[in-house]
Amino acid sequence: APSLVQTVLKVSLISLLAVTFVSASQEKTKTVEFNVRPGGMVHSFSEKIGEYGCSFTYASQGGTNEQWQMSVGISDDERLFSCSVWRPQGKSYLFFTQFKAEVTGAKIEYASAYSQAAVGGQKDVALKEEEYTVGDTSVTQRDGKFRAELSKLTIIARTRHDEL
Secondary structure, eight states: OOOHHHHHHHHHHHHHHHHHHHTOOGGGEEEEEEEEOOSSOEEEEEEEETTEEEEEEEEEESSSOEEEEEEEEEOTTSOEEEEEEEOTTSOOOOEEEEEEEEEESEEEEEEEEEEOOOTTSOOOEEOOGGGEEEOSSEEEEOTTTOOSOOSEEEEEEEEGGGGO
């Protein structure tokens, strides 16, 4: 379990990032819709903002196509890049056999994944940390641990501008 210090730092970071991205100008964020298609085939969707990119690669099984969204954003000082992939309706009826979200031009600082909303509410349920792996540039399901439920994925990455 994470220590109190780690938890406080994570909450502080998330609050700071939320403020940073809310204040970002229109040119600094982009949200696009895409279809998540079942059938077991591997599909990929990507979006860029400036020199930073995000891609979501997945395979899923289930009923019909679902409308999902991807948002990419860059903070005003260009030190932080964000990428979120989610189903606006909250609940996804698809079973994901695999997923990978990858960023280019930045190094992941924080990532979280959520399963569908709880019954009767719109609350995201965080996946257990054992269900996925967070690397320097990607977030991937962990075979044998991931329970095939995904409704939202968020990545905050630090750009190379931070080293200047």
